[in-house]
Amino acid sequence: MIGLIQKILLDLVEEQAGPEAVKDVKRAAGVPLDRIFRIGEVYSDAEWQNLFSAACRVLGPDEDRVMELYADAFGRDALVRFSKWFEMSANSREFLERQITIHNVFASGVVDPNSRKAVVDKFQIETFDDKIVTHYRSPNKLCSLYKALARWMFTHYEDDAVIDETKCMHRGDEECEIHVIWKNLRRSSETDRAATSRAER
Amino acid sequence: MTLRAGINDIASQLGVSVDGQFDFTVRASVADETLDKLAMLINFVIEAARRALSELKDRNARLAELDHMKSVFLANITHELRTPLALILGPTEKWLSSGDLTEEQHRDLDVVMRNARSLLKTVNDLLDVSKLEAGKLSPEYSRVDLSKVVRLTCSLFEGIARERNVDYTVRVPDALVAEIDPEMIQRVLLNLLSNAFKFGALGGKIACVLETVGNNALLQVQDKGPGIPIEMRERIFEPFIQVESEVTRRHGGTGLGLAIVKEFVELHRGSIQETTPVGGGALFTVTLPLKARTDVAVRSALSQDFGQTGLSSALLEELKVPKRRAQAARAANMERGTILVVEDNPDMNQFIVETLCDEYDVISAFDGEEGLEKTLEQKPDLVLSDIMMPKVGGEEMVLAIRRRPELSGIGIILLTAKADEEVRVRLLRAGAQDFVTKPFLREEVKARVRNIMSGKRTRDLLKRELQSSQEDLEELAQEVSLRRHDLEKSVEEARAARDEVQRLLQLRDEFISIAGHELKTPLTPLCLQRHMIQKIMQSTDLPTDVKEQKLEGYLEMSKRQIDTLTKLVEALLDVSQIRLGRFCVKPETNVDLFNLVREVVERYRPQWEMAHSPVNIELLGESPKGQWDSLRMEQVISNLLTNAIKYGRGKPIELTVSSDRSGARISVRDFGSGISAADQARIFNRFERAGSMSSFGGLGLGLYITRQIVAAHAGTIGIESEVGKGATFTIDLPLQHVS
Numbered sequence: 014m015i016g017l018i019q020k021i022l023l024d025l026v027e028e029q030a031g032p033e034a035v036k037d038v039k040r041a042a043g044v045p046l047d048r049i050f051r052i053g054e055v056y057s058d059a060e061w062q063n064l065f066s067a068a069c070r071v072l073g074p075d076e077d078r079v080m081e082l083y084a085d086a087f088g089r090d091a092l093v094r095f096s097k098w099f100e101m102s103a104n105s106r107e108f109l110e111r112q113i114t115i116h117n118v119f120a121s122g123v124v125d126p127n128s129r130k131a132v133v134d135k136f137q138i139e140t141f142d143d144k145i146v147t148h149y150r151s152p153n154k155l156c157s158l159y160k161a162l163a164r165w166m167f168t169h170y171e172d173d174a175v176i177d178e179t180k181c182m183h184r185g186d187e188e189c190e191i192h193v194i195w196k197n198l199r200r201s202s203e204t205d206r207a208a209t210s211r212a213e214r
Numbered sequence: 215m216t217l218r219a220g221i222n223d224i225a226s227q228l229g230v231s232v233d234g235q236f237d238f239t240v241r242a243s244v245a246d247e248t249l250d251k252l253a254m255l256i257n258f259v260i261e262a263a264r265r266a267l268s269e270l271k272d273r274n275a276r277l278a279e280l281d282h283m284k285s286v287f288l289a290n291i292t293h294e295l296r297t298p299l300a301l302i303l304g305p306t307e308k309w310l311s312s313g314d315l316t317e318e319q320h321r322d323l324d325v326v327m328r329n330a331r332s333l334l335k336t337v338n339d340l341l342d343v344s345k346l347e348a349g350k351l352s353p354e355y356s357r358v359d360l361s362k363v364v365r366l367t368c369s370l371f372e373g374i375a376r377e378r379n380v381d382y383t384v385r386v387p388d389a390l391v392a393e394i395d396p397e398m399i400q401r402v403l404l405n406l407l408s409n410a411f412k413f414g415a416l417g418g419k420i421a422c423v424l425e426t427v428g429n430n431a432l433l434q435v436q437d438k439g440p441g442i443p444i445e446m447r448e449r450i451f452e453p454f455i456q457v458e459s460e461v462t463r464r465h466g467g468t469g470l471g472l473a474i475v476k477e478f479v480e481l482h483r484g485s486i487q488e489t490t491p492v493g494g495g496a497l498f499t500v501t502l503p504l505k506a507r508t509d510v511a512v513r514s515a516l517s518q519d520f521g522q523t524g525l526s527s528a529l530l531e532e533l534k535v536p537k538r539r540a541q542a543a544r545a546a547n548m549e550r551g552t553i554l555v556v557e558d559n560p561d562m563n564q565f566i567v568e569t570l571c572d573e574y575d576v577i578s579a580f581d582g583e584e585g586l587e588k589t590l591e592q593k594p595d596l597v598l599s600d601i602m603m604p605k606v607g608g609e610e611m612v613l614a615i616r617r618r619p620e621l622s623g624i625g626i627i628l629l630t631a632k633a634d635e636e637v638r639v640r641l642l643r644a645g646a647q648d649f650v651t652k653p654f655l656r657e658e659v660k661a662r663v664r665n666i667m668s669g670k671r672t673r674d675l676l677k678r679e680l681q682s683s684q685e686d687l688e689e690l691a692q693e694v695s696l697r698r699h700d701l702e703k704s705v706e707e708a709r710a711a712r713d714e715v716q717r718l719l720q721l722r723d724e725f726i727s728i729a730g731h732e733l734k735t736p737l738t739p740l741c742l743q744r745h746m747i748q749k750i751m752q753s754t755d756l757p758t759d760v761k762e763q764k765l766e767g768y769l770e771m772s773k774r775q776i777d778t779l780t781k782l783v784e785a786l787l788d789v790s791q792i793r794l795g796r797f798c799v800k801p802e803t804n805v806d807l808f809n810l811v812r813e814v815v816e817r818y819r820p821q822w823e824m825a826h827s828p829v830n831i832e833l834l835g836e837s838p839k840g841q842w843d844s845l846r847m848e849q850v851i852s853n854l855l856t857n858a859i860k861y862g863r864g865k866p867i868e869l870t871v872s873s874d875r876s877g878a879r880i881s882v883r884d885f886g887s888g889i890s891a892a893d894q895a896r897i898f899n900r901f902e903r904a905g906s907m908s909s910f911g912g913l914g915l916g917l918y919i920t921r922q923i924v925a926a927h928a929g930t931i932g933i934e935s936e937v938g939k940g941a942t943f944t945i946d947l948p949l950q951h952v953s
Contacts, residue, residue, distance in 0.1 A: 049245055053254035094251065121257035124239050129261075 014061040014153065015119045015132075016050035017090075023050065025086040026068050034071045041067035053122040055132075058153055077157065084161030088169060104198045105166035105174065109145060113138055144194040154182045156189035163193055173197035220244035224253055236264040285347045292341035299337065302330045325561045328531050335529065339470040343453055346477045353395035353481050355512040360392040360399070360431055360502075364424045367403045374411055374530060375420065386424040392431055393506035398478040405471040406435040406498050408529045413439035413496070430484075431502045438495040447488050451476040475500075483507070550574050551667050552592060556585030556599035556611065557629065562652075566598060566629075569656045570663060582606025586614050589621060595670050596625040596663060598650075601637065609641055616645035623673065625666040629654075721900070724914075733782055736775035743772045785915045789900065792922050799843035799926040801951040807878050808837035810844060811871050814851040818859070822867065825859045827884075829867045838873030840949035846923045853916040854882040854943050862886035862940060877929075877948045885940035894933050927951065 027035045039046050042063035050056065065079075072079045092099055098115060102108035113136045120132035137148040149156055160176050167174050173196040180190035220242055227240040239257045242249035306327045309315060315323065345351040368384040375382035403422075410420045414437035423434045442450055449455045453473040479486045484502040491497040506512050553570055556579045557563040567576045577592060579585040582599070583606040589597055597615065601608035608628055615621045626646045630637070638649055648662050747768050750761055791797040815822075815829050822829050851869075858867045862884030870881045889897065898921045900914070924931045928948050935941035 051242075051245060052247060052250045053242075053257070054250075094247075117261070118254060118258040121261040122239055122241070122254055126237075 014056055014058050015052065015122070016054045016056055017052035017119060019050040019056060019061060019064055020052060021087050021090050022064055022068055022083060024090070025083055026071055028086070029082070030071050038064060038067040038071055041070070053119070055120075055123050055128065061153065080157050080161045081164075084158065084165045087162060088165040092169075099169075102170075103200045103202045105163070105170040105172045106145065106193075106195055106198060107202065108166050108170070109147075109163060109193060110138065110140060112136070112147075144192055147189075147191045147193070149189040149191065150182075150187070154189075156181060156183070156191060159189075159191060163191075171199045217244065217246060217249065220246060220249045221252075224249070224256065228256065231260070231263075234267075236260050236267060281347075285344045288340055288344040289348065292337045292344065295337045296334070296341075299330055299334045302326065303334065306330065325565070329561060331527055331531060339474060342474050342477075343470055346474070351477075351481065353398055353478075353506075353510075355393050355506040355510055356396055357391060357393050357512055357514045358396045359389050360394065360504075361386045361388060361390040361424060363394075363396050363400055364403060364422065364433065367400050368407065368422050370404075370530060371407050371411060371420075378411070380411070380414060381419040383419075383421045384423075385421070387426070390424065390426060390431060390504075392502065392504045393512045394482060394502060395478075398481070399502070402475045402478050402500060403433065403435070404529055405475045406500075409471060409498075410435050410437035410439070410496070413437060418495075426504070427501075429504055431504055433500040433502065434497060436491055436495060436497040438493065441490050441494055441496050442488055444490075450488065451486070551596070551671065552577065552594040553596045553598055553663065553667075554579060554585065554588055554592065554594040556580075556582065556588075556597060556603070556608070558600060558603045562600075562629075566659065569659055570598075573660070574663070574667070582608060582611035585611050589615055589624065590618070593621070594624060596627065596666055598627045598629065598659075598663065600629045601641075602630075609637065609644070612641055612646055613644050623670065623677075625670050627662055627666060721914075733779065736778040736782075740772055740775045740779075743768045743775070747772075785919060788919045788922070789915055792919070797922060797926065799846050799923065801841040801843050801927070803841055804839045805842045805844045805847065806837050806839050807842075807847070807871055807873070807880070808833045810847055811851055811869060811880070814848055814855060815869060818852065818855055821856065822859050825863045827859050827862055827865055827867050829855070829858075829869055832868065832870040834870065834872040836873070838871070838878035838949060840878060840947060841951035842927055842947065843923075846926070850920050850923050850945065851880065851882075853920045854880075854945075857916060857943075858882050858884035858886075865940070873949075875949075877946055879944060879946050881942055881944040883940060883942040888937040888939050889933065889935040889941050890937050894935060897933070898931070 023035050023038065026038050036046055039048065042060065044060060044064060069076055069079045072082060095115075098108070098111065102111060116136055117133050120129055123129040123132055135149060135151045139146040139148075147159065149159060156178060160178065163174075163176060166172075175194050175196070177192040177194065178189060179192060180186035180188060182189050223243045224240050227238070230238050239260065240253050242253045306323055310320065310323050310327060342351065364386050365384065368386075371382065374380075407420075407422065414420050418438040419436075420438075421434075421436045423432075423436075425432050446455075451472050454469040455473075456469040476486050479500055479502065482502050484500060486498060486500045489497050489499065550573065552575045554577050555563055555566045555570070557566060558580050560580070563578050563580065567578055570576050574595075577588060577594065579588045581604045585597065585599055585603075586606065588594075589611075597611075599608045599611060603611075606614075612626055612628070615624065615626065627648045627650060628638075628641055628646050629650050629652060642649075647666050650659055650662055747765060750756065750764050750768070753761065756764070788797065811831060811833070815831055818829075855867070855869070863886070865885035867885075868881075868883040870879075870883075872879050898917050900918045921931050924945055924947070928951070929946050931943065931945050933941060933943055
């Protein structure tokens, strides 16, 4: 798991419960207190699971609610840190279509080729006229994070879409199959281009 | 560590990539999120480059494998081809030298021999290329007189030079000993000279020069042809590359000659280059070391013969000006149909002509340009054409033919040696009907030609029939058009007549209605008067004088009604007479017009007084006396006067009579409603009236009869009127009666 994930989780804990809570979470997860998670470095998956469980105890008992809070924190952080990707995407669909490549950017710092390939192979995507289908395979089973992040994108871009997870590793499937179906996209690249063209004239 | 030092450290890590290796990642040595982000994105770019490089390596490896497989296949297939070719060439050569052949057989076998040699040359070229690619070809060095090799090889082209009227010069030293593979170098020179003769213009210049420069031999072949475009100078030494366009090239060949030349020269550690000499054309310069490498064996072969070989024979054969044999004569029988064969290879052209000439009249052309000219000139039924030809290729020719509407009915079959589906589809769309792939069987060509010709004949027949029918139709259409014009005119006339009849019928109906009404008007009081008279007569109460007085009154009233009826009946009788042509006047002498006018005016006094229309009579000068029918003239004046009373009620009437020596003029003027210009034109017709029947009554015959009476006296009647300002009727009458 790349350090950006842990970093945002700990920032969220600090935002919601203060710096002492961060120490508690680290302590509960067995993470050294002086550890600073670097965004491009890879850390233990087990350590992440421990950190997330500890964070849930601090942030509230409802794991789904914590995931929503986390997705919101992640979205806000990404919006500042990687604003270009948001500029490049006119709507949530375009962003989610880029999601695999973005995920691979995070994995590109992994030195070991096999480990790198394992990260890269986590996601596969199929695109259709009205939806995309994401196939997700990871021992971390973070499909709920993917869905929470997707919903954050819908809200951010003000798009009307629904999510249907037809397969899930939590239910014993070998992969998660997440259908994201759009009913309405507020903006498109074409309308943006047209608007730019009009403005230029 | 500062941020600058962190960036510098990342840059240093990136330095590894100078070797083209991307199997590394960078890491920010300073724990800074911005540096981490930068490192992350750099790693992503490196990863993308790494992946692309890996894919490229895989693809190259696959290509190299395919290339190797191709070379092996080429070597195998060329070997396989050489055996049957040897078995074609050997027996053919034997038969040709036997002297037992008829002229036709000799000619046919000559074609076989020539083409088999050409095929063998191509196979050998391919074999050499495959060997060169596989690195299996190396020079077999001999110490030879290079001058002799060059001189003898050049001499092979002297005949061609004469045939083409080429200024061919060869300049070599008397002797030049060199350690070379003489066969390879002869091959080099054969190919260069062959190219020079191929591309050098007829009547041009070709020069071959051999000289020594230091430790090297310099061999130059120069022509004055179109030269090599600068962008092609390097590429022409690559296998399969040719300067001319694929479909319009003037010369055949596989594009292997110069590639082999270059390889052979380089195997000798020499070099070759092409330049454009002053004055244009192409100059190939070969530089060869005179000494072989010290580590290779060199044989001594100074006495070797470097004359004509199978290869040189094939090359020379290709260079000969194509012999165009006489084409099959055209028979007079046009039913056979005419086929134009367009094929640049004279042997193939002749073969197709001979294949088809039993059934059709066949003419030949040897390139697309000539093919188009002959198509325009001869209008054949079918064009059977090759695709790859000099000047204008088959594709261009087909498009040119199809652009001309006058050639639209001509069938087109294309001959192709290429299994190029795209070209086929394109040309079928452009208007070719069929394809024949080389090599082909005679029967296949015949069958395909027969199909197209049969369809063409059927179409022509239908076209002729259609044309004939069309001509008939056109004639008919013209006739119909003429008739239609007449018919339209007649219809128009009939329509006008019908309208007139309808108008007259309407007038008649109106007239009947009016006549009924007019006749009935006096009858009603007449009946009443008769009843009253009868009653008075039967009365016993009334004194006789009263009785007589009353009877007299009723009788007077009855008389007026009877007069009216009489006039109506007379008017009807007049019309009837006029219509039957029996109307005539009975002129009397010295009829006094003033008296006549005064009597009539006086007679109608009760009417004009009752209408409050005083009649002012103006009698100018002496009373005209003429030859007139006095009764009819009375009728004329009465009609005009009663009309004036009728239409000028309440307003005065002016009646003027004047005369001169030739005639008299009567004019009657009223100040009534007047008559419109349109009505003026028709009021002298039967049953016409100026006002409506309901307002004014009358039969509408008065003016009609008036005009007839005036006309019968050789006079005229006219009207001047303006709506709202009354009307003046003027009659001019000659004094003398004219029959």
